[in-house]
Amino acid sequence: MSHVLMWRAADAGDAVASHRIVKYGDADGKVVQSSAAEDAHVGVSGRASAASGGRVEIARAGIADVQYGGNVARGALLTADADGKAVAAADGNRVIGIAEVSGAAGDIGQVLLAPGLH
Numbered sequence: 001m002s003h004v005l006m007w008r009a010a011d012a013g014d015a016v017a018s019h020r021i022v023k024y025g026d027a028d029g030k031v032v033q034s035s036a037a038e039d040a041h042v043g044v045s046g047r048a049s050a051a052s053g054g055r056v057e058i059a060r061a062g063i064a065d066v067q068y069g070g071n072v073a074r075g076a077l078l079t080a081d082a083d084g085k086a087v088a089a090a091d092g093n094r095v096i097g098i099a100e101v102s103g104a105a106g107d108i109g110q111v112l113l114a115p116g117l118h
Contacts, residue, residue, distance in 0.1 A: 002110055005062035008043065012050040019067040019108055020045045020084035021096050022058055031058060033084035037093035041080060041115050044096065059113060063100055066111045074102045077118050078111055086111060089118045 013025030013032040022031040023039045034041050043058040044066045050056035069085030072078065076099045079089035086109065089095045095118050100110035 001063075002059075002065045003063045004059040006060045007046070008058045008060050009055055010058055012052055012054050012056045014052050016045050016050045016056045017067075017084065018045055018047050018049050019065050021066065021078075021080040021086060022056075022084065031056065034080035034096075035082050035084065037079040037081075037087075037089065039080060039094060041094055041096040043113065043115075044111065061113055063110050063112050065108050066096075068103045068105055068107045068109050070105050072099045072103050072107075072109060074099055079118070091118055093118045 010031040013030040021034040044064040046057035066086045069081040077089040077095045078086040079093040097111040097114040103109040
């Protein structure tokens, strides 16, 4: 179960699907879906998707729901795949946080938000 402590609204610099890892866009106040493990992830989009130019809620602190892009073990450090879905991080990757539950590709799991480097 998610327990988000801080939500932040932002403009979608491109289409953002629900429960995806996001990074800053090309201007202040904009976010886009993360598309690589090396991106500087800043949060996870909420339940609602947003078209380019629309508003999207971003979980910035706490435990957020996130869609998994592969098999994930509870306790694994998570990063983004090419679609902004959460996958296990490798050494040198930027991370969005720690998996709270195990799951498989397509599952909605939970991540304890703790952006940083692995």
